[in-house]
Amino acid sequence: MTRIVFSGGRVFTGRATEPGDVVVEGDRIVDVGIGLDGDTVVDATGHTILPGLFDCHVHFMFSGADLVRSLNTPFSLPFYEAIGNMKATLECGITTVRDALGADLGVAEAVRRGLIQGPRMQIAVNMVSQTGGHNDDWMQCGAHISPPLHPGLPDTVADGPEELRKVIRTLVRHGADIIKIASSGGVMSPRSNPRHAHFRDEEIAMIVQEANAAGIAVMSHAMSGDGILTAVRNGVRSIEHGVFLTDEGVEEMLKNGTWLVPTLMAPRMVLDQAAAGVAISDVILDKARTVVAQHTQAFQKAHAAGVKIAMGTDSGVGPHGDNLNELTLMVEYGMTPAEALYATTTSAAELMRLGNELGELAPGKLADLVLVEGDAEQHVKAGTLKQSVRAVYQNGVNVI
Incomplete structure (x- = not known):
């Protein structure tokens, strides 16, 4: 099975963004860390990797x-x-x-x-x-x-x-x-x-x-x-x-x-x-x-x-x-950008009883990923997140 590594970006952890790579095999995330390898490399340099x-x-x-x-x-x-x-x-x-x-x-x-x-x-x-x-x-x-x-x-x-x-x-x-x-x-x-x-x-x-x-x-x-x-x-x-x-x-x-x-x-x-x-x-x-x-x-x-x-x-x-304008309103009225992203990922997955499968970039989760050019948290604050989405993966498949 092809091992795809999203390399050189910053990964949203649920509370903050940190440097990291994400590895996907089939429809699952299999590893998240630094310096990971794969059969196919998606260069995420200068991008934030978000969960779906x-x-x-x-x-x-x-x-x-x-x-x-x-x-x-x-x-x-x-x-x-x-x-x-x-x-x-x-x-x-x-x-x-x-x-x-x-x-x-x-x-x-x-x-x-x-x-x-x-x-x-x-x-x-x-x-x-x-x-x-x-x-x-x-x-x-x-x-x-x-x-x-x-x-x-x-x-x-x-x-x-x-x-x-x-x-x-x-x-x-x-x-x-x-x-x-x-x-x-x-x-x-x-x-x-x-x-x-x-x-x-x-x-x-x-x-x-x-x-x-x-x-x-x-x-x-x-x-x-x-x-x-x-x-x-x-x-x-x-x-x-x-x-x-x-x-x-x-x-x-x-x-x-x-x-x-x-x-x-x-x-x-x-x-x-x-x-x-x-x-x-x-x-x-x-x-x-x-x-x-x-x-x-x-x-x-x-x-x-x-x-x-x-x-x-x-x-x-x-x-x-x-x-995604909703995230900007949430920040305008008191949330930090990271909190707004958390509400749109981990918290939402838990609400929908899908936390075992989705909402985080973690090994074993379904491979829903979003590549955002630049700093996703800054885009949330500025209202430019939608314009900065460069790729969307669902179940490990590039759909956008």
Whole structure:
């Protein structure tokens, strides 16, 4: 088996970058150190070698927040658009994602079988919401405005523990690797309020119980302080967004070991699209403007307290391929560049229960590597990391 050595670069260790070489055989890293040899040499002089990056919150089947466009898009077109969305994400060096709503088992299998190129993924299939919640597509005119459900995407609006038990089992049947719920309202749903908690304790307890029985975890879209608390005390693995996080919520997350996936980009992507002329309702824009400042404070509060943080963007709400801007925002609001990279590698791998295989450059791990020209930490700070990616390897194969 050919032994490939990435030689002469600097290796990100999880907390810092140090001089080093990385040796790959087949789909695995077999050695990391100084002065290593191989059958084939990839000259990494002047480059930083990173583990494959993670984005723990994407939507490959979405291509922006333009409702009018989506209503005029043929049903099958988003499946083809997803191919480009995946490639744009892979080009950033992101080799693993959680698709938080939209991609069905067929989309995931197309990547797993090598039919299309993209990050390996865990899929939520659809988001579980209460009636009138963040995934209820009812509009004031009386119409339902989401694309029609298809056999791979079951209806997931439900109320009460027994309805929810059925929904979770249905999602597992449909191939869900992760269960996503909405324990609060959100920005993009015009009839829900981000400050209001959704689902009661007994409902989320049932969701988590059924997910655990299937060997999978629960991620919760949670903006309101009470919605965060209800989700955390009932055992969800991660809080997505966490906009109105309270001190009590921080304490509960620390006690339970819950991750925060902040998606600082998400409301900003909505506002950027509106500024570019996309037709977005005033109701949604008002909510996006309201949450931005509070979102930043919540992130800073969680980081300062030592809450576990993993990188996620909500790409799909805005453009795919800009994912690494999230790292720069994380640094702007208090993280060091090394901490932001850790959140995008080791911490994210642990959140997704992939730490035994990914997230670090270490012997025995899958050979996902990203070659970045120059100092990756400086690029994170400057917002130039994407432009500096020179090669991406997934399972030992040069894919970009």
